[in-house]
Amino acid sequence: MKLSLKLSESLLITSRPNIFYFSGIDISGGVFLLITREKKIIFGDARFIKEAARIAKGCEAVAVxxxxxxxxxxxxxxxxxxxxxxxxxxxxxxxxxxFKLLSRGVVRVMPSKINLRELRSIKRSDELAAIKKAISVTEDIMDETVQQIRAALRGRKHLSERDCALFIRSRALYYGCEELSFDPIIAFGKASGVPHHLPSRARFLKKGDIVLIDMGVKYRGYCADITRTFFTAPPTAQQTEIYNRVLAAQTDAISLIKHGVRASEVYEAAVKKLGSFASHFTHGLGHGVGLEIHEHPNLKLKSPDILQSGQVITVEPGLYFSWGGVRIEDMVLVVKNSFSLVTRFTNPLLF
Structure with missing residues (x-):
């Protein structure tokens, strides 16, 4: 992506995602990127610059x-x-x-008015390809995790939330992913009522538990994010109602997605469908996904963001109670007059 810089202007890039976006270099600390109208210069610690020079896309590399x-x-x-x-x-x-001290008497140092997070939210074709691959691998691992849980239920084997989280991590490495998008959320039983529950070594799967799995892998720097909720026994009437309400809220919200729509409008559609249960929906409806797991735009009540073609966003309504909860999350590509559902994993109620 080319920046609109005058001949006398430059932009100092210091954040890891933005350095990767403009140069292809993904190094944790020690390097910076200077962008002028005519060239890009990656500079920093000599320990990292040799590797940076090898992988940099069209950058001059300087050890300082x-x-x-x-x-x-x-x-x-x-x-x-x-x-x-x-x-x-x-x-x-x-x-x-x-940097101000080093630049004194030479240049004015000012905060950038370019919103790089907004700029990065419009995905190029190569970025979309990486995201789709990350989603494909995530869905494969989700399916394998489901098979592990089914086997544990059939064989009456001890399986903890932590066991599932470690299985997901190991499979991501097996598939060649550099890391997970975030620490997976695995919640059994009542723990599914906690939106960001931390997997426990002490909480074991029991027949009749709700199982909530929120996970994603990173592929070539790009993230995936999917959530599914399952039942290990036929759900009660209350559980079925909650599940169907969440699914309907997601369906209504996704149906509104297209270029030019207010993010808050999509959020409001989901809340409207949740009806009398809306007070149990305690977080935003979704967010952009790319090099970071939480990117522009934000789908929440007071969001000023307007959806734009090329953005990849999550839609993840959920309802949470003392007895447990339900969340369903999919990833959606915004297009000119509609949307494209990027995730393909089904929504089975039962294991």
Whole structure:
């Protein structure tokens, strides 16, 4: 993605996702990216620059140290930079202070007005391909996890929430994913009523439990995020009503998704369908997904965001009670006049 910079302007990229987005380099700390109208310069700790130079897409790579302060000033002067923009939501005060000190008398240092998170929310074709692959692997692992749970129920074997979480992590590595999008949420029984429950070694699966699985893998830097709720015995009338209400809320919300629609309008459609149960819906309806698991836009009541073609978002209504809860989450691609459901995993009630 090309930025609209004047010849005398530059942008200092410091956040890991944005460095990856503009250069293809995914290194944890130690490097920065300077973007001018004419070129990109990746610079930083010599320990990381050699690897960065190998994988950088169209970037000059420079190893610098604290003793290389003159290089920074020379670079700004060489490229006739008069204004240096920085990421206001990422750069620490200490680093900002240092860059200002190094740049004194050479350039103005100002917070960037470019919303990089919004810019990144519109996915290129290669990004969509990576997201779809991440979803495909996630769905395969979800299916394998379901088979593990079924086997445990049939064989009456001890299976803890933590066991399932570790199984998911091991399968992600098996499929060649660099990591999970987030720590998986595995909730048995009453724990399914806690939206972000932490898997426990002490909570074991029992016949009749609700099972909530929220998981996703990262593939080539891009995330997936899927949630399914299952029953290990025929659900009660109350459980069936709650499940159907959540599913209907998701269906109504997704049906509104298209370019130009307010994110808050999609949220309101889900809440309306939840009806008298809406007070048990305690979180936002969804979020953008990409290099980070939570990206622009946000689907919540007071969101100012407008959906745009090319965004990939989650839609995840849920209802939570003392006896347990239900959440269903799918990923959706926003297109001009409609939507495209990117996830394909079915919604079976029973294991």
């Amino acid at each position: 140290s604290k003793e290389s302060d003159a290089w920074w000033r020379e670079t700004l002067q060489k490229h006739r930079i008069k204004t240096l923009y920085f990421e206001p939501h990422d750069l620490t005060f200490a680093k900002l202070k240092r």
